[in-house]
Amino acid sequence: MQRTAQQIHNHIKNANKLALVSHPNPDGDTLGAAMAFAEYLQTLGKEVKIFCLTPVPEKFSFLKNIHMVSQDPETFLDMDTITVLDCGDLRYAGVVDLLKNHAATIINIDHHATNEKYGHMNMVVVNAASTTEVVHNFFKFNNINITPTMATALLTGLITDTDNFSNSATSHTSLVASSELLRSGANWGAIHRALVQNKSIAILKLWGLILSRLTKKENSDMAYTYSTIKDLVQHGINDDDIEGISNFLNKLDGAKMSLFIKEIADGKIKGSFRTTSDDIDVSALAKKMGGGGHKKAAGFTTDGTIENVVDKIIDLQAQK
Known part of the structure; x- marks a missing residue:
């Protein structure tokens, strides 16, 4: 996994225009992964766009860069690299037709056991609790600084996919990652208010x-x-x-x-x-x-x- 993470990072450093994809009806994992990844790309000075086939729920408005998410299919025009996050296949991502015959390099980052390894580069870790845990490891392997807003986005995904650390996806690695993200400044209160205390x-x-x-x-x-x-x-x-x-x-x-x-x-x-x-x-x-x-x-x-x-x-x- 570390070698793949380094290969992806090296490719991204040489890329110019990059798009990120979250799956339709997005949850906290696909969005958290995309928001953290977008901030990482911005620190490298890259042109970044984010695509999701359906609108983002209002409750995720606390995430930095959430305003960047677009439903515009022209998002992919002139993109040289497209990173798909938390999607087992391109059909589920909602982009199978949009990316047909596209010349861009596809990077696939996910944690689903049913992932079809459709990318030119695939970082798929099936024992990870969430895609944000995979992205967290990607950042660590490449010595990338995790800002408080990136940490908040990554922790959002972990809380989402572990059902607030109550389901079987919860593991020692997910808890260690969460602890490290809190140490990096993740805003637990904002996440809890948005995802847990939101029932009218x-x-x-x-x-x-x-x-x-x-x-x-x-x-x-x-x-x-x-x-x-x-x-x-x-x-x-x-x-x-x-x-x-x-x-x-x-x-x-x-x-x-x-x-x-x-x-x-x-x-x-x-x-x-x-x-x-x-x-x-x-x-x-x-x-x-x-x-x-x-x-x-x-x-x-x-x-x-x-x-x-x-x-x-x-x-x-x-x-x-």
Whole structure:
């Protein structure tokens, strides 16, 4: 990993125009990695642009450089290097068509076991808790100074992907990295206020509705629930406000795995699997649905209705 980190750093020092990519419906890991990386590139005097196919949730406004994120596909014009962060493949990144036949060097930095190693250079560390932990190591290997704002961005990713250090992704390396980031000046209070203390009455009412739908069929070891676009409209909140439900469901007893399904735009269904069981690999199930992720946390996006997606998943479980 250290050799790859040094190769990437050497390439970047000789590059001029660089773009960063965060995945659609961005979370704190993909954004935290991008914001810290953008600041690193700025210190080298590089021209930097950041692309994300969908808008950034307002709660991440505390991150430095967040204003740079654009949905403009022309972001990639004349770029000689494109770094994709926290994306197992270019489809998930939302750029597979935009980068088709592009001459730029692709750098792939990630921590997902299902990563397709699509870059010209790939720094993929599957035992890292988050992509920001990988980026933190990249900075350390190359003796790059981590400023307080970079540290805040990196810690945001670690808190996001470990569910505030409560899930199985939490490890001694993630805790050591977090300690080092706090020592570097990471603003724990700002992160906590934005990501943890951000539940309005309307949000909690919708959470209650979604949790009231929790179902477990007799022929399945999976509990699931769902939200619709109509739910969001009626409660006047954004899709991002219910992202935490997937991790919350991982705390339930009486089922080996959980699934949270959401209706999203264009007739699509987005699903998020979670498990705490060592004998279940939800990434394998997500991959069969066209997605991917980690053994204990994975997701997918597909066409269909909530009902037929659930039925398909239960059928896939029965085939194992």
